[in-house]
Amino acid sequence: MRNVSRLNYFAIFANTLDESQKRLHSAPVDRGAFTLPALGAIVLATVFASESLTRPEPKHERVHVTYWEKWTNFEFDAMKHVVDEFNKSQDKIQVDLVSMSQIENKTLMAISGRIPPDLAGLYGQNVSQYADENAVMPLDEMCAEAGIKKESYIPVFWNINVVHGHIYSLPTTPASTALHYNRKMFRDAGLDPDKPPQTIEEFDDDIQKLTKMDAKGHIQQAGFIPSEPGWWNWCWGAFFGGKMMDDKGRLTLNSPENIKGFEWIQSFSKKFGADNIQSFKTGMGNFDSPQNGFMSELVASELQGVWMYNFVTKYNPKMDWAVAPFPHPKDRPDLANGTVVDLDVICIPTGAKHPKEAFEFLKYLQSQKGMEMLCLGQKKLSPLLQVSPDFYSKHPNKFIKLFTELAKSKNTLYPPKMGIWAQYNDEISAAYDSISLMHKTPKQALDDVVAHMQPALDSYNERLRLRGIK
Amino acid sequence: MTQSQSATARRLFVIAAIFAASILFAIVFSKTRIAIALIDIVWLAIEFSSLSPKVQKVLVIATLIALSVAFAFPFAWLLDTAIKPNAETMKNPPVWIPSEFQFGNFWKAITHGQDAIGYPPFLIYFANTVVLCSLIVSGVVASNAVVAYSFARLKWPGRDIIFSLTLATMMVPFPVLMVPTFALFRNLDWIGTYRPLWVPAWFGSAFSIFLLRQFFSTIPFELSEAAKLDGASEWRIFRDVIIPLSKPALAVVALFAFMGAWNDFLGPLIYILDQKNFTLSLGLQAYQSQNGGTEWNLLMAASSIVIAPVIIMFFFTQRLFIQGIAVTGMK
Amino acid sequence: MTRNTGPGAKREARAGFVFASPWLIGFCIFLAYPLLASIYFSFCDYSVLKPPVYVGLDNYKELMGDELFWKTLSNTFSYAAIALPLGMLTSLILAMLLNTKVKGMPLFRTLFFIPSLVPQVSLACLWLWVFNGEHGVLNTLLLKFGIEGPNWLGNPAWSKPALVVMAVWGGGNAMLIYLASLQDVPTSLLEAADLDGASGWQKTLNVTLPMISPVMLFNLVMGIIGSLQVFTVPYIMFPNGTPERSTYFYTSYLFDNAFRFHKMGYASAMGWIMFLMILALTYGSLRLSSKHVHYQGG
Structure with missing residues (x-):
């Protein structure tokens, strides 16, 4: 079959043969001799353009x-x-x-x-x-x-x-961050908007009252969704008194306090259904949009930072909202006024x-x-x-x-001071996913993170030593 | 013949088994409509060749139309979103026909963000990409043509070994080279310039060399011999005999290079630092702010402007393109 | 034909070297050197900011115990195992359809090819909307047929299939190459088969497919290389490979190690492991196919 197409090409080539012979001999108009330098000039001009685009501008005086x-x-x-x-x-x-x-x-x-x-x-x-x-x-x-x-x-x-x-x-x-809540939704649920929850236990009761589900179990309105918007997946254990790392550089993510915090996270999936929360979240838009759950008054409360004011003003200035310190566990009054700082x-x-x-x-x-x-x-x-x-x-x-x-x-x-925080945080986020999707128990998920990250931290410190830094 | 028949039967059996499994799956999960559709497909496939040519043709066209709807659908959605008001881009349920056709979105997309940075970023990205692409495409065509000529039509010691080595380098995944080339360009102080992106294009690439070499070797050697008898140098033969005959193949190489460069994301992501030097593919990501707040209609309008030149180019060159691939005998 | 010997051959060899010189230089600088350097780096601790420090097999040892390495590896392979055959099959079927003689073919060809022209960044943003579990276009359509679609992007079980759909959709390059080779199948052979009374199926199975089998092999090898390196779309669509790291692929992890965590040596080791795997897979498919792939003389 190659032969067939080859034959065709032979025919074409035979025609062009004459032409190229002619071109070889017809000295006066040599197209190639003109085209090539011209093309070369264009290319050079483009190189120049590309160079001047990335060259820092010359700076004078100051x-x-x-x-x-x-x-x-x-x-x-x-x-x-x-x-x-x-x-x-x-x-x-x-x-x-x-x-x-x-x-x-x-x-x-x-x-x-x-x-x-x-x-x-x-x-x-x-x-x-x-x-x-x-x-x-x-x-x-x-x-x-x-x-x-x-x-x-x-x-x-x-x-x-x-x-x-x-x-x-x-x-x-x-x-710094605090609990932002929608006063109107609190009122509608029969709660006193001037008395925001002080303890996690009170908060849980409020959430129960604020959350509405239809007959099929689809969430229509949520009291609180911990992963909305999901910027500080590490912080939940910390609100229960957990630390990420001790003074000796050992990771303590699987400490009882941390496990308690993530058990609280999992309690949402247990109460409302992991899939229901997932699809409720999917239905809301990105953080910086009018479809944001808090701004569109689908979520009654959120852990948010001082910047939230700007976005509420931008998307829903008429909303009746207020701010209170995030609740603390009832048995740990010493943890009151906990706040994630950025x-x-x-x-x-x-x-x-x-x-x-x-x-x-x-x-x-x-x-x-x-x-x-x-x-x-x-x-x-x-x-x-x-x-x-x-x-x-x-x-x-x-x-x-x-x-x-x-x-x-x-x-x-605040996140621990460690050079591999980015990696550690990624791990915690993945563990958070497993916990809220009910694929792992909090203890198991956090144990897995520590089992994976402790050697990584040790070898990181070893590498710092090799690089002559520590 | 019996052997090939049994082989055919075996293949048919495998296909039938897969379909049977999917039908069973569909029935088990009580998706009756899918099951019926699948049964229809099987029936059609078996009976297809016994149908009259006319019916066959109608069926082919119907399938083509159905599939092209499926393939063009996300693209149509892109265009649709591009002319919507932003409030309708993520409504539930989706808005198919916008309440208002905002063709001005295209212009808005071009000037988007001008106030913040002081220049219309889209036009800057566009200009950057055009400059970079033309350097890459011209480099790829020029260098690979020359190199392929050497591999296809000149004899020199070690040629065949180096050619097989060249083929083997096609297996080298880009990630392997990512770190050392970054280190190399860093030592040359090239980070933050376009040089890491286009200079390598001027030194040939295995894929294009292979493609062009295959094509060049189909050109009869008699042509070169005749030219040589006339006293032409290798350069003249290359320039005046080979190149004019190889336009389809060169076009294929150029088009592949262009598409690669136009859509490249990883390269600029690593080497380009300053936003004013971004290419379109990087710049499009900049339309999408990290916490949302993206104006989806503008992003999609910008995307369609990015795609348009490539689609138009392909529509008009496809015949040449497909021919080019066929004659290079990419096998 | 007879080739010259003697001075002519010498001159030709010189010209050959001159013509090949861009590649010879490029090969040394942009391939051979980085490859060798990459081996060296893979035995080093290297952060780019400091000169590399030799650590022996440490990187490889650490990789073997790195859970995430295995996770990304299995993600990548399970993605490739579905995306590759499905993509090859779809693009072949499409190419066969596009090879029929029907009016308006240039339009159809363009329509099928458009997806591979769309910039990956817009593609990723676009699919985010198509696949949105609540008000995504796909699920809205499925609902019209009485199917309640899954939460594609939020559910670890469905995020990879979503990526596969995208890959199949964007398989225009392979389709074009198939199409070109289909057009190259000599009509004489098909006519001969017609004379023998072969049915359409038999023609496809016994003439067309064997004739284009080298191209299928080519696409297979290119597909292996391409699908194992999947990066841009998941990198943009799924930050950190959410949900539950189900879309965290080998190249994403390699990229993160190199440029986010500045573990260049570790990343180089990962790169080399990938290279070896691709070499083995390519060699394997060449060996396996040698029996089935049919090369015509010429």
Whole structure:
């Protein structure tokens, strides 16, 4: 069969043979001689274009400090405002703010590619990994020189930046979390909206009253869905007094307290059905959308952060809602006012070209004026202990004082400082799935995580030693 | 003959068994409609060849239409979403016909996010992708044509061993190379530039070399011999005899390279850092914010603009394309 | 034909090297060096930020005990085991349909090929909507036929089948290659079979399939390589391989190890294990097929 098609080609070739012979001999018009250089020129022009696209722009006069930040929208604008004010305040340094998605990965790649920005706005839980890799500069000396000190900050928002006794980053905007609840739905269910649940046990009763199911078992309205939106799958044990890791670096995720917390998670699947919760969740939209369960008044209460105010204002400003500290177990009154804290941080990557100038901006940012400009812009609390008298009166979120008080409580919940937190957290999330889908008992799931992660942590520490870091 | 007949019977038996199993499955789970549909398919398949040609043709067309509906459906949904108001993109139950046809979404998608970054990101991504793609495609065509010529039509010591080695490299999965090439480009200080993405394209790739070599070896050697007698150099033979005859094959290589480069996600994900240097496939992901808040209609409008050039190109070149694959004897 | 010997051959050899030089250089820099470096890295602790430190077989030992490694491996293989045969079968059937002489064929071909042209990122976002368990388009359609569809993306049992559907849907490349080879089946053979009174089935089984068997092998090998490397769509659709890590694939884990956890040495070891598996599978399918694949002379 090849022969058949070959024959056809022979016919074509025979025709073109003459032509190509002619072309070989007809010197005057040699198309190839023209086309090739022309094509070459085009390609060269494209190479030039591609190079000029990625070449950093030439910078003059002022020292330019590149600053990568993860935020978008109004949160970005708030920082942009601070940056603009800083640029206006002096004439030596110009900070260029760039919005960057997936910042925690991109920054590591840029550092290893030796083209880091001068400032990077990371998440608080990245600091350990970055510090372990020597990917960010310790700021102790510069902070001491500039008078930036521990005593000025709400303790937890300073401690997050400290790894192995050195400070590696400084806070940008902090957040604490609390139970957000829908007062109208509470009222409709016969509950007093002015008396939010204090203990987990009370909360369970309220949830029972708030949840509505149809005859088939489909959930129509939920009192509380722990995995909505599912950002802190590790925190449930912590609310029951569990720790992720002890002082000696042993993982304690399977401690009795943690197991209790995750048993509470599984109790939702037992009461309402794992599949029913799954499909109820699927029916709701993404967090930042009008279809968000809390915003569309399908979920009566949620564990959420200080930012929730912004989204309620955006999607359902008429909603009647309030905030209360998240409930604690009845037998552990010492765990009252527990709150998951989150911190956005800013740091100077190793190999940054202008660390001194970058720190000048940090100094400006960490002043009371700079901090309040940023935190008011993002409508969050200030990480500083001292706030100007009109900070609260200017602040649109009427619960801001509660969030600040919660951040000062002794029961702040925060991921352990470990370089492999990202991995550990992934594991916990997978365990969370198994628990809420009733595929594993909480004890079994948490035991599995520890059995898997303890060797990983040990070998990680061994690797740090090999790399000459620890 | 008996042996091949029994082989046929065995194959038929396997097919029948699979269908029987699925029918049983459907009945057990009381999905009667599926069961009936499956039984119909089996019946049709058995009886197909005994039907009259006309009926056969009608059946083929019917199947084609049914299947193309299934295949085009998600794509149609994409276009549908692109012209919807955002509030209707994720309604329950789905809105099929939008209450309002917002063709302005396409323009909005192009200028989306302009205020935040100070430039219309879509156009920037588009320009970046065009520049990058043209470098990759021209590199792939130029380098592989030259290399394939050497493998197909020139004799040199070690040629066949190197060619089989070349074929073997097609088995190397990209992930194996991911880490060391990253380290290599890092040492060259190429991270954050387009160079890691296009420079390798100028040094040939096994798949294209193989494809073009197969094609070049079908061109009769008499042509080169004749040209040689006329005193033409290898370069002239390559340029004036081989290249003009190989346009379909070169088009196939170019089109495969173009599609690969246009849709590449992993490469830019690793090497491109600055948002203003993103390609379209990376930029599309940036439309989708991490906590939602995505304007789905705009994302889909942007996607359809991204796909459009490729679809148009394929529609008009498909004949050449398929011929090209056929004559290269990709086997 | 007789080839020149003597000075002509020498000149030709020189030209041959010059013409092949881009590939010879590219092969050394972009393939051979990374491959060898990858072996070396796989015996090292390497974070890119620091020079690699030799640790012997530690990475491989750790891999053997890494539950997630086995999980992603089994995910990948069970995905490939369904996606590959199903994809090959579907694209073959489609190609056969597209090889008939019917009006409007260019349109049909384009329609079937469109899915493989859609950028993977939009594809992923699109399928998120199609497969949504509550108000997804697919389940709404299924409901019209009286079937209550599963929660595709939220249920570990259904998330992989959903990915398989997507892969089958986007199998246009294999379809095109089949189509091209089908068009190459000589009509003379089919006519001869007609004269022998062969039915349509017999023609397909005894003439067409054997004639295109080399292409089927080609698609099989390419399919093995491709489906074992599945990455982009699950990476975008299922962050961290939710639900319950059922969509966490080998390449995703490798990528995370390299670029999120900065364990480049570990990732290199994973890459090499994958390379060896693909080599073994390819070799195996070549050996197995040598009896069945029919190469024509020429």
